[in-house]
Amino acid sequence: MKKVLKLILLLTIFLWSEQGYAAELKNGAELKKCTTCHGKPGFSKVLENGKILDLYIDEKILRNSVHGKKECTDCHVDITEIPHRGEIKAVNCSKQCHFIGNTSGAPQTDKYIEYKNSVHGKEFFAGNKKAPVCQDCHGTHNIFKPSNGLSQVSRHNLPRTCAKCHLNIYIEYKESIHGVMFEKGNKDVPVCTNCHGEHNIRRPEDPLSTVSKGNTAFACSKCHSKVEIMKKYGIETEQVETFKESFHGVASEFGSKTVANCASCHGVHDIRPSTDQKSSINKANIPKTCGKCHPGANINFAKGKIHVNPKVKEAGIIYYVSQGFKWLTILTMVGLVTHIFLDLYRRKARSKETE
Helix, strand or coil: CHHHHHHHHHHHHHHHHHHHHHHHHHHHHHHHHHHHHHCCCCCEEECCCCCEEECCCCHHHHHHCCCCCCCHHHHCCCCCCCCCCCCCCCCCHHHHCCCCCCCCCCCCCCHHHHHHHCHHHHHHHCCCCCCCCHHHHHCCCCCCCCCCCCCCCCCCCHHHHHHCCCHHHHHHHHHCHHHHHHHCCCCCCCCHHHHHCCCCCCCCCCCCCCCCCCCHHHHHHHHHCCHHHHHHHCCCCHHHHHHHHCHHHHHHHCCCCCCCCHHHHHCCCCCCCCCCCCCCCCCCCHHHHHHCCCCCCCHHHHCCCCCCCCCCHHHCHHHHHHHHHHHHHHHHHHHHHHHHHHHHHHHHHHHHHCC
16 A cells, blocks of 8 residues: 555646656757757848848847737747748737736736827838837847836936937937936936826927926926925926916916917926026016017016016015005905995895884
């Protein structure tokens, strides 16, 4: 009996080992086969347009990526033999794993739907071959979590990733106050996605865009209304509130498409401090900046404070005029109510006299 039990135990261990070995072989054998060719540095293919397509895969990088436990054919489903022949189609991330209800373990999000409705997605589905797809931003075999510094969409690498398509805008951003501080490692300044969004990027003309005329002030206020951030750099937070109460802000709230917003005066990607001679809000440049909406604007537009808070004494005469109107309104209303009350009292007294 003991010999039978011992035999069963040995057989179980053997089968378990064989299964483990088979699983281990499966998890590594396919990649080993593929890297016979794709693991050679410099392995590439010349396309019909003359461009060289790099086909080299660094096995170590792939194994350390978020897809490290996947096999090549998990993504390249049209490869049925090795070596493979014919045209290999681009991997479709949304059909393979990244959709709500997937069983592959991929994140359950609707980011692909957001992409489909974004400017990038609309251009792609309209046939624009230059429109970015998942791999252009996230990478191919080198996809890492955004929190990983190696990721193409990590905060540190994001501006350069966007620059692959938007080079001129990147140059403007790099020379702006935001870009200069970003290059110094400042984590408070915004990068592309802080203003434009991630998978839901839309054209500025789209009312749903985070940087549309109606939403620009809100986008800027996400940082510029936070006292704990602005205090570090000696920047006041009252600009957000004073803009809302100004003619520009009120008109914007009522849906005006032509009224000035933050970007109209400060710039978009080329925002600079007012002390910079190239800044659109430098005193020497304010007439030109204001002149975009107000033809004939002169140096007088640069005099005095721009963002004025009429509720504080520092606003000077504007504060006293504001207070004057405020108390004039209050006293007028008090006088009106008093007059009505006295008139009603007098009428009631007369009605009693006639009885």
